[in-house]
Amino acid sequence: MSYQNIIDQNREWIDSTFNKLDEKLSRTSVKSRDKIPYTTKNGEHDSRTTGPDIAWWTNGFWGGLMWLMYEATKKDCYRITAENAEKIMDGAFNYIDEIHHDVGFTWHIMSGASYALTGNRKSRDRDLFTAMTLMSRYNIDGEYIVAWPGKDKRGWSIIDCLMNIPQLYWASREIGDDRFKKVAMKHADMAMRDHVREDGSVVHIVEHYLDKVGVVKTHGGQGYGEGSCWSRGASWAVYGFILSYIHTGEQRYLDTAKKTAKYFIENVKKTDWLPVIDFKAPPTPVGFDSTAGAVTACGLIEIAKHVDDDEKDYYLSAAVNMLRAMESAWCDWSETEDSILQNGTERYWNERKDGSLGDPMPIIYGDFFFAEAILKLRGSDFLIW
Ligand code: GLY
Numbered sequence: 001m002s003y004q005n006i007i008d009q010n011r012e013w014i015d016s017t018f019n020k021l022d023e024k025l026s027r028t029s030v031k032s033r034d035k036i037p038y039t040t041k042n043g044e045h046d047s048r049t050t051g052p053d054i055a056w057w058t059n060g061f062w063g064g065l066m067w068l069m070y071e072a073t074k075k076d077c078y079r080i081t082a083e084n085a086e087k088i089m090d091g092a093f094n095y096i097d098e099i100h101h102d103v104g105f106t107w108h109i110m111s112g113a114s115y116a117l118t119g120n121r122k123s124r125d126r127d128l129f130t131a132m133t134l135m136s137r138y139n140i141d142g143e144y145i146v147a148w149p150g151k152d153k154r155g156w157s158i159i160d161c162l163m164n165i166p167q168l169y170w171a172s173r174e175i176g177d178d179r180f181k182k183v184a185m186k187h188a189d190m191a192m193r194d195h196v197r198e199d200g201s202v203v204h205i206v207e208h209y210l211d212k213v214g215v216v217k218t219h220g221g222q223g224y225g226e227g228s229c230w231s232r233g234a235s236w237a238v239y240g241f242i243l244s245y246i247h248t249g250e251q252r253y254l255d256t257a258k259k260t261a262k263y264f265i266e267n268v269k270k271t272d273w274l275p276v277i278d279f280k281a282p283p284t285p286v287g288f289d290s291t292a293g294a295v296t297a298c299g300l301i302e303i304a305k306h307v308d309d310d311e312k313d314y315y316l317s318a319a320v321n322m323l324r325a326m327e328s329a330w331c332d333w334s335e336t337e338d339s340i341l342q343n344g345t346e347r348y349w350n351e352r353k354d355g356s357l358g359d360p361m362p363i364i365y366g367d368f369f370f371a372e373a374i375l376k377l378r379g380s381d382f383l384i385w
């Protein structure tokens with residue numbers, strides 16, 4: 001089936017889901033205007049605005065979500081909340097030692113979106129300044145971007161960083177300096193080589209040498225363990241590689257996006273299109289991660305736009321199947337819950353310190369990527385990344 005036929009067949013569902021998103025988010029955009037939400041407690045958004053929490057890696061998703069909805073609707077309630085979130089986030093610059101590679105997740109989708117949609121020069125400055133901090137994390141001898149602060153983690157790269165490097169592609173174009181793009185591509189090439197396995201599954205954390213190219217060892221990270229495939233890590237690869245393809249036109253990134261996407265699709269099919277937390281974990285106990293599905297759906301829709309006609313159906317239908325399954329199983333459209341997409345997990349089973357298993361939870365980026373995917377299906381070509 002063609003791309004357009006699949007969209008037409010699902011049009012009613014896409015439109016009604018968009019309407020539900022707009023209804024719910026226009027309400028919470030006002031209710032949570034002075035918050036930077038991460039999850040909800042008893043149905044209410046929490047807020048990560050005080051102390052070092054202000055530099056938390058997910059803090060750009062609320063502002064970014066508001067810009068996505070503003071772009072789609074032009075409603076002031078979204079713009080005002082997005083602009084407020086960006087100002088609150090200036091507090092993170094008081095915690096410069098806490099700042100990590102997730103500046104793309106934080107500022108590019110918030111300040112970058114503001115600059116793209118309104119031309120706000122102050123937003124451009126925030127995006128550019130934080131892109132420069134991302135550049136500073138590059139290890140020249142090892143050819144990777146270091147994920148986190150901390151001496152013990154100085155050699156660590158994580159697959160998630162593929163979603164931060166679009167900020168470097170943007171900065172490269174914005175100031176006409178190829179170095180930003182070259183660093184982004186060096187990192188993407190490293191991720192292809194060291195994070196993606198032959199079968200299309202993905203390693204979350206790779207520990208590299210500090211003074212030469214090469215892998216010291218790999219870590220299971222937020223997945224089940226060493227050698228496993230954390231599904232959100234796989235989703236960062238699917239969306240991240242297609243974004244590198246979009247920004248560079250290099251075929252190898254499209255090929256790798258397809259390879260990781262096929263691995264994800266063939267695995268998620270086995271559980272009725274609802275992603276488990278780790279594709280290589282033992283079959284029981286089974287736990288799910290809605291955020292992995294939402295991120296991957298965005299990546300699959302972009303892949304479908306860039307492959308030959310006879311391949312589009314495979315990627316787009318998988319995205320729609322996943323989104324429809326998640327909407328029916330996990331979306332809460334009620335007024336008593338501020339979040340939308342339930343059943344996210346922070347890491348394999350959200351394991352508590354005592355070893356017991358934590359509960360699934362809504363997480364702000366679940367709502368962000370779910371909304372982004374629906375807006376893409378609705379026809380938006382605004383690429384916030
Ligand atoms: N970037 C960390 C995570 O996906 O949980």
